[in-house]
Amino acid sequence: MIETNTLFSIKEASVWATEHLGKTVTPSNISYLIQYGRIKKIGDNGTTQVSRQELMGYYNSYNGNREFAWKDQLGEDLNWALSFDKYKEAETTKHVHRLHPYKGKFIPQLVEYFLDSHTDNFKKQVYFKKGDIILDPFSGSGTTMVQSCELGMHAIGIDVSAFNALIGNCKVARYDFVDVQAEINRITKVLKEFLANSRTLEFEKKLLQVLYDFNNRYFPVPDYKYNLQRGEINEDKYGTEKEKEFLPIFNNLVKEYNIKLKQDKTDTFLDKWYSQNIRDEIQFVLLKSKRLKILLQKKSLALF
Numbered sequence: 119m120i121e122t123n124t125l126f127s128i129k130e131a132s133v134w135a136t137e138h139l140g141k142t143v144t145p146s147n148i149s150y151l152i153q154y155g156r157i158k159k160i161g162d163n164g165t166t167q168v169s170r171q172e173l174m175g176y177y178n179s180y181n182g183n184r185e186f187a188w189k190d191q192l193g194e195d196l197n198w199a200l201s202f203d204k205y206k207e208a209e210t211t212k213h214v215h216r217l218h219p220y221k222g223k224f225i226p227q228l229v230e231y232f233l234d235s236h237t238d239n240f241k242k243q244v245y246f247k248k249g250d251i252i253l254d255p256f257s258g259s260g261t262t263m264v265q266s267c268e269l270g271m272h273a274i275g276i277d278v279s280a281f282n283a284l285i286g287n288c289k290v291a292r293y294d295f296v297d298v299q300a301e302i303n304r305i306t307k308v309l310k311e312f313l314a315n316s317r318t319l320e321f322e323k324k325l326l327q328v329l330y331d332f333n334n335r336y337f338p339v340p341d342y343k344y345n346l347q348r349g350e351i352n353e354d355k356y357g358t359e360k361e362k363e364f365l366p367i368f369n370n371l372v373k374e375y376n377i378k379l380k381q382d383k384t385d386t387f388l389d390k391w392y393s394q395n396i397r398d399e400i401q402f403v404l405l406k407s408k409r410l411k412i413l414l415q416k417k418s419l420a421l422f
């Protein structure tokens with residue numbers, strides 16, 4: 119008879135899950151499940167354990183069944199390999215794809231799959247070769263352009279959003295790294311001097327500290343998420359209560375450090391969403407960096 123309530127260390131859990139699922143589950147995958155309240159942490163740091171029964175329940179309820187659930191919905195001819203679920207987040211955001219956490223990204227491996235020169239049972243024909251021009255009329259954060267360039271193809275991207283165009287352009291532009299580093303060092307130095315005269319950094323440090331204390335007290339990791347998953351907390355009600363409790367703490371800090379939150383005008387994105395001190399910093403950096411300005415102007419992105 120199998121003992122269902124066995125306790126595993128994180129390492130043992132990863133070995134067991136790897137065997138159970140038939141794919142690699144690393145200790146950090148298990149830690150992730152604990153961190154995000156999917157399974158309960160038993161014991162203290164150093165001797166953390168998890169229950170085999172709970173781990174099995176989690177995998178059976180979601181991960182292991184994901185492929186089958188999607189096939190039920192979409193049909194047996196679904197090419198599950200194209201879900202790329204075996205890739206870790208670090209792989210699906212490789213090199214420049216991590217520059218901005220754009221939420222609507224393609225997985226680069228998917229783009230590669232369709233652009234590169236391999237064939238398989240599903241992709242029976244090669245469509246593109248080196249030197250071809252790839253057009254992505256909805257280029258978003260530029261995944262298609264980047265992967266095309268990597269494969270030696272030319273790429274044109276179009277996007278209605280100026281911000282997305284900026285992300286895409288930043289990812290595919292050619293840079294002189296020595297020059298970029300020198301410019302970054304210079305701007306960092308003058309910005310530090312500029313900030314030394316403002317109380318913003320002190321305010322930010324203090325705010326982070328009080329937020330940290332508050333969150334540790336009322337939203338402890340991983341207990342809070344675990345209780346939430348089990349429906350033991352009404353997040354809307356609890357969150358609203360705690361927000362009300364935190365607001366006076368925040369307002370006192372804003373007053374103490376003389377931070378201007380509301381802007382006098384709301385003409386641009388920056389006017390509307392960024393506090394005065396951040397706007398001052400951006401403005402300062404732009405003023406100090408003629409070359410950065412020229413770069414932005416060249417890209418015709420009237421963001422500022």
Ligand SMILES: C[S@@+](CC[C@H](N)C(=O)[O-])C[C@H]1O[C@@H](n2cnc3c(N)ncnc32)[C@H](O)[C@@H]1O
Nearest residue numbers: 222223224256257258259260261277278279282
């Ligand atoms: C899902 S995103 C594409 C994401 C992209 N594949 C990537 O990996 O980053 C779709 C994009 O289409 C753009 N878009 C929507 N309507 C458009 C239009 N009429 N013309 C140009 N771009 C448009 C949106 O701004 C958005 O960035």
